[in-house]
Amino acid sequence: MTDFPEDSSAARPGIPDALPPCEQHSQQYAAVRDAHETELVEDYVELIGDLLTHQGEARSTDIAMRMGVSQATVAKMVRRLNNQGLVISKPYRSLFLTDAGKAMAEESRLRHGIVLNFLRSLGVSDRTARIDAEGMEHHVSKETLDIMQRFIDGWARRS
Amino acid sequence: MTDFPEDSSAARPGIPDALPPCEQHSQQYAAVRDAHETELVEDYVELIGDLLTHQGEARSTDIAMRMGVSQATVAKMVRRLNNQGLVISKPYRSLFLTDAGKAMAEESRLRHGIVLNFLRSLGVSDRTARIDAEGMEHHVSKETLDIMQRFIDGWARRS
DNA sequence: TCGAAAAGTTAGCCTTGGCTAAACTACTTG
DNA sequence: CAAGTAGTTTAGCCAAGGCTAACTTTTCGA
Ligand SMILES: [Mn+2]
Ligand SMILES: [Mn+2]
Ligand SMILES: [Mn+2]
Ligand SMILES: [Mn+2]
Numbered sequence: 284m285t286d287f288p289e290d291s292s293a294a295r296p297g298i299p300d301a302l303p304p305c306e307q308h309s310q311q312y313a314a315v316r317d318a319h320e321t322e323l324v325e326d327y328v329e330l331i332g333d334l335l336t337h338q339g340e341a342r343s344t345d346i347a348m349r350m351g352v353s354q355a356t357v358a359k360m361v362r363r364l365n366n367q368g369l370v371i372s373k374p375y376r377s378l379f380l381t382d383a384g385k386a387m388a389e390e391s392r393l394r395h396g397i398v399l400n401f402l403r404s405l406g407v408s409d410r411t412a413r414i415d416a417e418g419m420e421h422h423v424s425k426e427t428l429d430i431m432q433r434f435i436d437g438w439a440r441r442s
Numbered sequence: 443m444t445d446f447p448e449d450s451s452a453a454r455p456g457i458p459d460a461l462p463p464c465e466q467h468s469q470q471y472a473a474v475r476d477a478h479e480t481e482l483v484e485d486y487v488e489l490i491g492d493l494l495t496h497q498g499e500a501r502s503t504d505i506a507m508r509m510g511v512s513q514a515t516v517a518k519m520v521r522r523l524n525n526q527g528l529v530i531s532k533p534y535r536s537l538f539l540t541d542a543g544k545a546m547a548e549e550s551r552l553r554h555g556i557v558l559n560f561l562r563s564l565g566v567s568d569r570t571a572r573i574d575a576e577g578m579e580h581h582v583s584k585e586t587l588d589i590m591q592r593f594i595d596g597w598a599r600r601s
Numbered sequence: 602t603c604g605a606a607a608a609g610t611t612a613g614c615c616t617t618g619g620c621t622a623a624a625c626t627a628c629t630t631g
Numbered sequence: 632c633a634a635g636t637a638g639t640t641t642a643g644c645c646a647a648g649g650c651t652a653a654c655t656t657t658t659c660g661a
Contacts, residue, residue, distance in 0.1 A: 300555065302496050302508075303572060309510030311576040312485065316619090318577055319478065323648075326471065337461050344608055349461075351468030356649060358610060363647090375609055375656055396459065402586060405593065411585045413462060417470040418477055422577025426570045427561060434564065475649090482618075503638055515619060517640060522617095534626055534639055608657070615650075625640070631633095 315422065322421040325391045326350075327360055328369055331378055332388030340377040394428060395420045401431035404438040474581065481580040484550045485509075486519055487528055490537055491547030499536040553587060554579045560590035563597040 302308060330349055334341040343357045350357065361378065364370035369384035380388055398420045402412035423431070461467060489508055493500040502520060506513045520537065523529035528543035539547055557579045561571035582590070 300558075302492055305507050307569070307572070308508045311573050312508075313510050314573045315481075315577040320647090322474075333461055342608075343610095348464050349467045349471075351472050352648090353650060354609065355611080355651080359648075399459075405586075405589050407586050407589055410466070411583050413466070414470050414473045415581055415583050415586050418474040418581025419578050422574055422581070424570050424574050427564075427566050427574050430564050430566055479617090501638075502640095511618090512620060513639070514621075514641080518618075602661100604659100604661095606657100606659080608655100610655070611653085613651090615648105617647085617649100619646085620644075621642105622644105623640100623642085626638080628637070629635090631635105 318421045323360070324364065324367070324369070325387065325421065326417075327364060328380065328384050328387045329391035329395065331370065331380060332385065332392060335380065341379070342377050346378075391420075394423065397428055397432050397435065398423055400435050404435050477580045482519070483523065483526070483528070484546065484580065485576075486523060487539065487543050487546045488550035488554065490529065490539060491544065491551060494539065500538070501536050505537075550579075553582065556587055556591050556594065557582055559594050563594050 303311075327346070327350075330346060331341040334345055334349075338345070343354060343361060347354045347357045361370060361372050364384070365372050368381055369387060371379045371381055395416060399412055399416040402416055402419075403409065407415065462470075486505070486509075489505060490500045493504055493508075497504070502513060502516045506516045509516065520529060520531050523543070524531050527540055528546060530538045530540055554575060558571055558575040561575055561578075562568065566574065
């Protein structure tokens, strides 16, 4: 079908992929480092949004339980989220999201849901799909996400 | 088709996913933290293997260029890889892989290739597929990887 | 209502993975 | 074969993201 005529290092049967040009190659790793910088923040904000939706409040002890991390670790991260204007926290009270936080939470929730449902529609078990999606979601570009969404739609229509 | 009867929090049309049980949820994040611990090591070892294959030698200056990172950073990582018994390095000489290193390189290369070709076969452009695969590869379970491989096979037969 | 348990905070420690600067070794070329 | 350039190593700095321990505040039940 497609044969990637624009890229001489693309896959051809039997021929192992050559190394991509240096500059492109380093951009791949840079993109991963970038994703990892924002990843934790996205997961916290998404989780806070989910807790607010499903339990009505987001307490740091619940976050610590869900994240599998100490309360001290949560406290430190919450200060960061506060400084970044994503979360509103008053001492000894539950957390809330700023408008920016709500936007990030919603965007993350949507993206996470697409990746999760894409894996499910491929036939991956729910348990595994959840584990894989938790990490994969942060490394999926807009282009890939759109393709996943279309794939889910096609699968839903067909089933 | 499948309706995930075994999991009440699985996707149903219109109903937003509930939060998974606490213990399962924390395992998701733990799996991501685990993946990130081994991720860099895997990328270095895979890259060293690729350089040995495609250029005949793996010099730390080339690694630094490809990774988009300073030579000092590479030197520090190489010492770690040495201590972990993955790489053989003699002062001021190119690097080689131990048997354990070769095994890890090969496993990573295969996994990376499956994820990359899976994205390509979905219709993702080569450039984007390479970027996304570089991060996704570390978050793909055996179960998902097998499904991706079968998907590629089906696509290859069909095209 | 008051005292204990739960929740939240703070301080200080550690490892990882970046960086720059400076010193050292190896390679290349006139 | 002697510079000079390219490659490598080491030292020391920093931020992120974990942890434990000790403390403070809030919540709850007898
Ligand atoms: Mn995630
Ligand atoms: Mn790889
Ligand atoms: Mn990678
Ligand atoms: Mn990742």
